[in-house]
Amino acid sequence: MSERLLEVTDLRTTFRTVTGAVPAVGGVSFDLHGNETLGIVGESGSGKTVLARTIMGLQPRTNVEVTGSVLLNGHQVVGASERTMRTMWATEVAMVFQDPMTSLNPVMRIGRQIDETLRVRLGMDRHAARARAIELLTMVGIPSAQSRYRAYPTELSGGMRQRVVIATALACSPKLIIADEPTTGLDVTIQAQILNLLDSLKEQLSMSVILITHDLGVVATRATRIIVMYAGQIVEMGDTRDVFFHHRMPYTRALLDSSPKVTNAPHTRLAVIPGRPPNLSTPQPGCAFAPRCAYATERCHVEAPTLVDASAPGHRFACWNPLPETSDREAR
Ligand SMILES: Nc1ncnc2c1ncn2[C@@H]1O[C@H](COP(=O)(O)OP(=O)(O)O)[C@@H](O)[C@H]1O
Ligand code: SF4
Ligand SMILES: [Mg+2]
Structure with missing residues (x-):
C-alpha cells in the first residue's frame, strides 16, 4: 500500500450555540493510504458529516472551533485560509454530498x-x-x-x-474523494450502480475514497478499513474483516444487527438499536453508549473508555466490557 495521503490527529470540531458547546467531533485520529477505500459508519448525528467537512476545510469560521491536525497530502488543513483551501479543493480532495x-x-x-x-x-x-x-x-x-x-x-x-x-x-x-451518504434516497439498484461506479473509478484513477454511510452493509465489500463513530468519537476501527467478524464493541454489534443483510428474507424486520444517540450539548460522564448498552456496568457510567488495541494489527476498540474475542463470528 502506498504512503499516507491523509493523517488526522486528535481532531476536534466544536460548535458554539446558544444552548452551549456541541463537541460534534471529539478527538478523532486516523490515517488513510493512497488508493484505499475507508468506510466511516455510524447512526445519524454521530458526527460523520461534520468530520468530512472539517477534513475538507469547509466549516464556517464563526461559532466553530477546530483543533488538532489534518494533513492532506502533506498540507495542513486546520487553520488554513480559504484561499489556501481553494487550491486544494478539486485537485487534492473533492466531496460528493448526499443530495x-x-x-x-x-x-x-x-x-x-x-x-x-x-x-x-x-x-x-x-x-x-x-x-x-x-x-x-x-x-x-x-x-x-x-x-x-x-x-x-x-x-x-x-x-x-x-x-x-x-x-x-x-x-x-483529486487524490481523495469523500462521498457522504452518496446513495441515500436513491432506489436500491441505482445505489449499487453508483457505489460500483465509485469503486471502478477509484481503481481506474488510483484515488482514495472515504465512503460515509449509516449502513455497514454498504461498506462491507467496498472498504478496506472501517471506522465506527458514535457521539463524535471513534469507538471501533480496523480492517473490514475484523470489524465485521471480530468486533469487540457492543455498538458495532448493534449497528450490524440493524443493517440489512443479503441473507435476510424479503421484508425481514431489522433490529433497531433501542434509545437515542446522546445530546452532545449536555455531555454525560462515562461511555456515551452506556444508556443504550446491554453490557453497561457501573464503571461505564462514570469513566469513558479510550481506544485500545485488539489482537489484529490496526484493530482498536473503546469499551470496558468488550465482546469476547472469537474466531469468525456468524457471517453477516
Ligand atoms: N452548525 C451546527 N451547529 C450546531 N450543531 C451542529 C451543527 N452541525 C452539526 N451539528 C451537530 O453535530 C452533530 C453531528 O452531526 P452530523 O455530523 O451531521 O452527523 P451525521 O452526519 O453522522 O448524521 C449533531 O449532533 C448535530 O446536531
Ligand atoms: S464501555 Fe460499557 S457502556 Fe460502553 S460499550 Fe462498553 S460495555 Fe457498553
Ligand atoms: Mg451526515
Whole structure:
C-alpha cells in the first residue's frame, strides 16, 4: 500500500450555540493510504458529516472551533485560509454530498457546470473544457453524453444527477474523494450502480475514497478499513474483516444487527438499536453508549473508555466490557 495521503490527529470540531458547546467531533485520529477505500459508519448525528467537512476545510469560521491536525497530502488543513483551501479543493480532495442538488446549480446546464470547474481550477480554454466535460460524463456512465451535456439537472433522474456530481468531483483528478451518504434516497439498484461506479473509478484513477454511510452493509465489500463513530468519537476501527467478524464493541454489534443483510428474507424486520444517540450539548460522564448498552456496568457510567488495541494489527476498540474475542463470528 502506498504512503499516507491523509493523517488526522486528535481532531476536534466544536460548535458554539446558544444552548452551549456541541463537541460534534471529539478527538478523532486516523490515517488513510493512497488508493484505499475507508468506510466511516455510524447512526445519524454521530458526527460523520461534520468530520468530512472539517477534513475538507469547509466549516464556517464563526461559532466553530477546530483543533488538532489534518494533513492532506502533506498540507495542513486546520487553520488554513480559504484561499489556501481553494487550491486544494478539486485537485487534492473533492466531496460528493448526499443530495446531488446541493452541489448542482438547477438553472445551469450540467456541461457548463463541469466546464466552469475545469476553466477556473485548471485554466482550460472553452473547447478543451467542453471536450473534457463530455469525456467525464461518458466516464461516469451518462448515456449520450454529447447531448446530455446541454441538459439541466432537473431533466435528469436522481441517479444520473449523482453521476454528474461525481463527474464534477473527478474533473481535476483529486487524490481523495469523500462521498457522504452518496446513495441515500436513491432506489436500491441505482445505489449499487453508483457505489460500483465509485469503486471502478477509484481503481481506474488510483484515488482514495472515504465512503460515509449509516449502513455497514454498504461498506462491507467496498472498504478496506472501517471506522465506527458514535457521539463524535471513534469507538471501533480496523480492517473490514475484523470489524465485521471480530468486533469487540457492543455498538458495532448493534449497528450490524440493524443493517440489512443479503441473507435476510424479503421484508425481514431489522433490529433497531433501542434509545437515542446522546445530546452532545449536555455531555454525560462515562461511555456515551452506556444508556443504550446491554453490557453497561457501573464503571461505564462514570469513566469513558479510550481506544485500545485488539489482537489484529490496526484493530482498536473503546469499551470496558468488550465482546469476547472469537474466531469468525456468524457471517453477516
Ligand atoms: N452548525 C451546527 N451547529 C450546531 N450543531 C451542529 C451543527 N452541525 C452539526 N451539528 C451537530 O453535530 C452533530 C453531528 O452531526 P452530523 O455530523 O451531521 O452527523 P451525521 O452526519 O453522522 O448524521 C449533531 O449532533 C448535530 O446536531
Ligand atoms: S464501555 Fe460499557 S457502556 Fe460502553 S460499550 Fe462498553 S460495555 Fe457498553
Ligand atoms: Mg451526515
